[in-house]
Amino acid sequence: xxxxxxxxxxxxxxxxxxxxxxxxxxxxxxxxxxxxxxxxxxxxxxxxxxxxxxxxxxxxxxxxxxxxxxxxxxxxxxxxxxxxxxxxxxxxxxxxxxxxxxxxxxxxxxxxxxxxxxxxxxxxxxxxxxxxxxxxxxxxxxxxxxxxxxxxxxxx
Amino acid sequence: xxxxxxxxxxxxxxxxxxxxxxxxxxxxxxxxxxxxxxxxxxxxxxxxxxxxxxxxxxxxxxxxxxxxxxxxxxxxxxxxxxxxxxxxxxxxxxxxxxxxxxxxxxxxxxxxxxxxxxxxxxxxxxxxxxxxxxxxxxxxxxxxxxxxxxxxxxxx
DNA sequence: CGCCGATGGTTGAACGCTCAATTAAACCGC
DNA sequence: GCGGTTTAATTGAGCGTTCAACCATCGGCG
Numbered sequence: 331x332x333x334x335x336x337x338x339x340x341x342x343x344x345x346x347x348x349x350x351x352x353x354x355x356x357x358x359x360x361x362x363x364x365x366x367x368x369x370x371x372x373x374x375x376x377x378x379x380x381x382x383x384x385x386x387x388x389x390x391x392x393x394x395x396x397x398x399x400x401x402x403x404x405x406x407x408x409x410x411x412x413x414x415x416x417x418x419x420x421x422x423x424x425x426x427x428x429x430x431x432x433x434x435x436x437x438x439x440x441x442x443x444x445x446x447x448x449x450x451x452x453x454x455x456x457x458x459x460x461x462x463x464x465x466x467x468x469x470x471x472x473x474x475x476x477x478x479x480x481x482x483x484x485x486x
Numbered sequence: 487x488x489x490x491x492x493x494x495x496x497x498x499x500x501x502x503x504x505x506x507x508x509x510x511x512x513x514x515x516x517x518x519x520x521x522x523x524x525x526x527x528x529x530x531x532x533x534x535x536x537x538x539x540x541x542x543x544x545x546x547x548x549x550x551x552x553x554x555x556x557x558x559x560x561x562x563x564x565x566x567x568x569x570x571x572x573x574x575x576x577x578x579x580x581x582x583x584x585x586x587x588x589x590x591x592x593x594x595x596x597x598x599x600x601x602x603x604x605x606x607x608x609x610x611x612x613x614x615x616x617x618x619x620x621x622x623x624x625x626x627x628x629x630x631x632x633x634x635x636x637x638x639x640x641x642x
Numbered sequence: 643c644g645c646c647g648a649t650g651g652t653t654g655a656a657c658g659c660t661c662a663a664t665t666a667a668a669c670c671g672c
Numbered sequence: 673g674c675g676g677t678t679t680a681a682t683t684g685a686g687c688g689t690t691c692a693a694c695c696a697t698c699g700g701c702g
Contacts, residue, residue, distance in 0.1 A: 335603040336610055345622055346631035350532075354555050355636040365660090371688075374505075382544060392650060401512050404689060406652055411688085428650045428697045447491040449571045453502060454492055460635035461628060466501055468624040472617060473504035480511040480614035521690090527658075547681060560659060562682050584667045586679040626643085649692080668679070671685070 356456055363452045368445035371416075373400065374408060375449065378417060378442045381434040388433040390423060417441055512612055519608045524601035526571075529556065530564060531605065534573060534598045538588040544589040546579060573597055 338346060361372045362385030368375065379388055380397045389397070395405040409432055412418045417438030434442075459464060495501060506640060517528045524531065537543055545553070551561040565588055568574045573594030579585030588599075600622045 335606055337606055338569050338614075339607065341626070343616060345626035345629065346613070348626055348633055349613075351555055351627040352632035352636065353513075355506070355633060357509075359636060362660090372690080377645090390650085391652095392576055399507055399514075401690075402651060403653085404692075407688070426650075426698075429652065445658095450491055450493055453494065457502070457505075457632070457637060458494075458498060460631055465624070465628050465631070468621070470497070470501040471505055472628075473501065473508040473614070474623055475616055475621070476508035476613070477504055477511060480612060482509065482513060518690095529658080548679085549682095558681060559661075563658070566682090579680090582668075582680075586681065587680085616645075643702105646700090647698105647701090648700100649683080650696085650698105651694100653692105653694075655691090658688090661685090662683105663685105664681100664683075666680085666682105666697090668677105670675105670677080 360452050362450070364445065364449055367448045370439065370441075370445070373398070373404075374412060375442070375445060377405070377412065377432075378434060378438055379406060379430060382439060382442055386433075387439070388421070388431045391430045391432060394432055395399065412438070448460055503615075515612055516608050520601065520605055522595065526601070529554070529560075530568060530578045531598070531601060533561070533564060533588075534590060534594055537574065537588060538595060538598055542589075543595070544577070544587045547586045547588060550588055568594070579612070583636065 344432075357372070364372050364375055376398050377394065380390055380394060391405060391409065392402065395402050400408070409418060409420065412432075413420060415438075417435060419433050419435055421433055422433040423431055461469065477482060477486070519529050520526060526534075528591070531585060532554050533550065537545055547561060547565065548558065551558050554561070556564070565574060565576065568588075571575060571592055573591060573592075575589050575591055577587040577588055577589055617625065
């Protein structure tokens with residue numbers, strides 16, 4: 331407070347706007363492709379992916395929320411939709427009566443398996459194919475640094 | 487079709503997930519800060535910024551949509567809200583009877599001026615302060631490459 | 643044991659975005 | 673200057689997210 335604002339210089343401005351444009355365009359494109367080809371938004375796809383990788387294809391709601399970087403509320407709503415679609419089912423947690431497990435159904439797994447190749451192709455085409463190997467490496471380091479730096483003021 | 491999927495190798499996987507986590511966390515954080523401090527989502531802030539930079543603080547709806555990377559429909563809905571808040575006003579375009587101009591009001595400008603320092607500080611803290619100058623430069627090149635690569639399959 | 647703050651999860655309302663349909667005016671070719 | 677196509681912008685329905693409020697259970701501590 332009282333301190334002068336450290337405005338962005340022209341280079342920073344340019345970087346920030348390019349980042350905004352690029353990440354938005356990338357996400358929008360992948361989201362639209364996934365919606366078109368698999369009938370689900372990217373966020374839901376990610377939930378199914380995480381479940382498919384978990385032992386027993388099941389996870390506690392909270393862990394799933396953390397893994398997908400979403401709020402508990404969001405995941406709760408999403409789980410309701412995914413359950414209605416028959417892609418997941420909920421089970422009571424045996425060790426904590428408050429807890430719920432999200433379980434990937436066979437149908438959910440099949441849907442995911444059908445959607446994955448197209449989505450991966452999209453990620454490749456829109457992201458990796460556009461960058462040099464060095465840039466991919468730079469992007470990884472930058473992203474990991476940022477992710478690290480932002481943890482602690484997370485989504486809830 | 488019929489071609490084997492080119493799956494992501496472990497490094498690419500790691501890069502992709504780090505990017506997802508980081509960009510989501512960054513956007514969520516800035517969005518939440520802006521909502522808390524200025525009562526508007528980041529998308530609306532961007533609209534006001536673009537208008538403030540335009541000659542006469544006014545832009546055609548289409549140009550504004552392009553500048554902010556949003557669909558016409560989205561901008562139309564957003565403009566309705568911004569107008570209701572008294573931050574912008576609409577005028578008929580003198581040269582094209584179909585056209586509408588979005589005009590930033592004095593009140594809108596004042597709101598933007600009040601919100602800007604806090605937001606810029608946020609961008610600085612959450613993005614630039616975490617990266618080395620070299621990384622900032624890398625991020626700019628990567629983002630510009632991606633933005634370039636994605637144009638043509640844009641939002642509509 | 644009995645209370646009390648913390649944790650796990652859900653719910654409903656309000657909001658923003660997407661998609662498809664709609665209206666109106668401009669542009670184009672003849 | 674008349675039809676047909678394209679472009680500008682809006683609309684409404686449906687979906688996903690957020691936020692705050694809520695209920696239930698857990699864990700600790702006196």
